[in-house]
Amino acid sequence: MSIIYVLIPIAMLFVAIAxxxxxxxxxxxxxxxxxxxxxxxxxxxxxxxxxxxxxxPLVNQDIQDAAANLTADNAKIQISIDGKAPKRD
Structure with missing residues (x-):
């Protein structure tokens, strides 16, 4: 029974560390x-x-150009909340 006095503080120490x-x-x-x-x-x-x-370097430059074009295309997209098609310029 006296071992319980040792095991409970050790268990509490493990829980505190966790x-x-x-x-x-x-x-x-x-x-x-x-x-x-x-x-x-x-x-x-x-x-x-x-x-x-x-x-x-050419491949990396092509990827950067494609990303720039994609960003420019995304800037042109308009989202309509009322469900109507957006006007195109």
Whole structure:
């Protein structure tokens, strides 16, 4: 029966540590982005840039141009709340 006097404080200490770790994780924003880690395997982060491949800057420039065109096209889209088709310029 005397072991219970040792085990209860140890159990309370473990619970206090677990609660402290949980609040630390929430405070340090560990739970803000739960989707990034699940899709991170799909992206190749260790692409090595080599000077032997001259097409790489052109591809990156093409992607930037396409993104700029897409942004410009999205700026032209108008959303109508009343359900009528927006007027085109």
């Amino acid at each position: 609660v402290a770790v949980f609040f630390w994780a929430v405070k340090s924003e560990q739970f803000d982005d739960l989707d990034r880690q699940s899709v991170s395997i799909l992206f190749d982060d260790d692409v090595k840039k080599s000077a032997a491949n001259p097409a790489t």
